[in-house]
Amino acid sequence: MDFQIPEHVKKIARRVREFVDSEVVPVELELLKSGEELTVERLQELRAKAKAAGLWAPTMPKELGGMGLSLQEIVPIFEEAGRSMIGPLAIHASAPDEGNMHLLHMFANEEQRERYLAPLVRGEIFSAFSMTEPPPGAGSDPKMLRTTAVRDGDEWVINGHKWFSSNGEVASFLIIMALTNPDVHPYQGATMFLAPIDAPGIEIVRDVPTMGGKDFGGHVEIRYNNLRLPDSAILGEEGQGFMLAQARLGPARLTHCMRWTGIAQRALEIATAYASRRKAFGSRLSEHQSIQWMLADSEMELHAGRLMMHHAAWLLAQGEQARDETSMCKFFIAETVNRVLDRAVQICGGMGISRDLPISVWYEKARAFRIYDGASEVHRSRVAKSVVKKYAAIDVPVETE
Ligand SMILES: Cc1cc2nc3c(=O)[nH]c(=O)nc-3n(C[C@H](O)[C@H](O)[C@H](O)COP(=O)(O)OP(=O)(O)OC[C@H]3O[C@@H](n4cnc5c(N)ncnc54)[C@H](O)[C@@H]3O)c2cc1C
Incomplete structure (x- = not known):
């Protein structure tokens, strides 16, 4: 087992760190x-700088204008x-565009690549x-899909109600999941469609x-x-x-x-800096054992997550x-990140709650x-099913009756 991170990956990760520190933070x-929002114009300024620094679309192939890095290589780079929160947007590594680019790169035909993928990567x-979809439609259980696409001549007619389509305010196109054959299991009866956002029949209700x-x-x-x-x-x-999907x-x-x-790591660093400087009851916070344990637990959990x-x-x-490993990973890191941020807020006291530090915003956003991407309970139950399948039949002498 080789735990070595390749030199070229370390180098890129360092450059991304410098870029985030100097331009993004x-x-x-x-x-x-100021309480203002990030505008498209402001983001495009940052993106121009990222492109000039050669830090652009890490997961996309070089011929499309990306960095051609593999999923393994991007682990420290994305961190x-x-x-x-703005770093991934700046280098074109943020959700949902990054996942959508990956999807289109795998499955789009030539015309779709030209029309959607190429300008998206750029x-x-x-x-x-x-x-x-809002209740009673597809959520944790995607099989409950209610949006339908019905064939009419050589067209499809889509009707349905969705929500939480991230990026919907700025998107030029949507990837829509709809039921095309209600007579078979949804796993075989659903289809993805690409639609320009200004197509008649698309009604953006609200953010x-x-x-x-x-x-x-x-x-x-x-x-729809x-x-x-x-x-x-x-x-x-x-x-x-x-x-x-x-x-x-x-x-x-x-x-x-x-x-x-990445956010949790930065929160741990901020909390450590605060604890190392702030004094209470005659010593620095970092000298109190209960604070030390919080710092140590965060470090250990982040290490395990990596x-x-x-x-x-x-x-x-x-x-x-x-599937099990990505479920375990998603569950563990989502819970870890929330715990690390909670501890960071606690360690920083009133300053942690204030907007003088960014951790209060991260704490709220991380919830x-x-x-999303599968609630913790859904991932846990998927792993539990595998556990039962793997171990239930093992011949262990247990009395149950
Ligand atoms: C910030 C954000 C961004 C999102 N972006 C997108 C996006 O871009 N595109 C998109 O399509 N969707 C997006 N979503 C939607 C997201 O994928 C859903 O919220 C998620 O799948 C859960 O579905 P739901 O909200 O309908 O919750 P429900 O299905 O109603 O579930 C509610 C709760 O029930 C519990 N639960 C569910 N199943 C089980 C189970 N088997 N066992 C035990 N407990 C269970 C969980 O605690 C869960 O949180 C986004 C959501 C958020 C919050």
């Missing part, structure tokens, strides 16, 4: 102070970018992934207000009212929707983990689906990470 802190446009304040691009609620799309709008093939979600779960590990990410990324690189 000042913007982040300025926005935090460095993730030290600021950073000229944004995208959104429209799968989740759903969320805790932690507005995220760039918003999380929009959408109604007789949206008509041609056959050529299908991504992959009819009936492949869930297969494509799985192909997108595996790596996308890991990249979320990488980015959030190893899980490296392992899951390695399995995916071997062509395995690694959603335990819900």
Whole structure:
């Protein structure tokens, strides 16, 4: 087992760290102070600098303008970018565009690559992934999909109601999951469609207000009212929707983990700095054992999470689906990040609660990470099923009656 991170990866990670420290964090802190939102114009300024520094679209192939890095290689790089919420946006490694680029790169045909993927990789446009529906539709259980696409001549007519389509406020196109064949199991009866945002029949109802304040691009609620799309709008093939979703979600779960590990690491550093300077009851906070344990627990949990990410990324690189491992990773890191941020707020006391430090914002924003890309309970139950399957039949002498 080789734990060595290749030199070229370390080098890029260092450059990303320097870029985030020198270009991104000042913007982040300025926005935090003013309470303003990141605008597209401001983001494009940062993106121009990232491109000039050769730090652009790490996961996309070089011929498309990216850095051509593998999932294993990006683990430390995405973590460095993730030290600021704006870092991944600046280097084009943020959700949902990063996952959508990956999906299109795997499954888009020539025409779709030209129309959607190429300008998306260049950073000229944004995208959104429209799968989740308000109750009683698809959420944790995606089989409950209610949005339908019905064939009418050589067109599809889409009707449905979605929400939490992230980036929907800025997206030029949507990737829509709809049921195309209600007579078979949804895993075979759903299809993904690509639709330009200004197509007649797409009604952006609102940006759903969320805790932690507005995220760039918003999380929009959408109604599809007789949206008509041609056959050529299908991504992959009819009936492949869930297969494509799985192909997108595996790596996308890991990249979320990488980015959030960056934020948690920075929160741990801020908390350590505070604890090392602030005095209470005659000594520095960092000399109180209860504070030391919080710092140590955060360090240990982040370390374990990184190893899980490296392992899951390695399995995916071997062509395995690694469903259990990505579930374990997503669950563990989502919970860890929330614990680390909670401890950081606690250690920093009133300053941790204030907006003078960024950790109070991260604390609020990180809460959603335990819900999106599979709620913690869903990942736990998937792992539990595997545990029972693997170990229940083992011949252990236990009395049950
Ligand atoms: C910030 C944010 C961004 C998002 N971005 C997108 C996006 O870009 N595109 C998109 O399509 N969706 C997006 N989502 C939606 C997200 O994927 C869903 O919120 C998630 O899948 C959960 O679905 P739900 O909200 O309907 O919760 P529900 O399905 O109603 O579940 C509610 C709760 O029930 C519990 N639960 C569910 N299943 C089980 C189980 N089997 N066992 C035990 N407990 C269970 C969990 O605690 C869960 O949190 C986003 C959500 C958020 C918060």
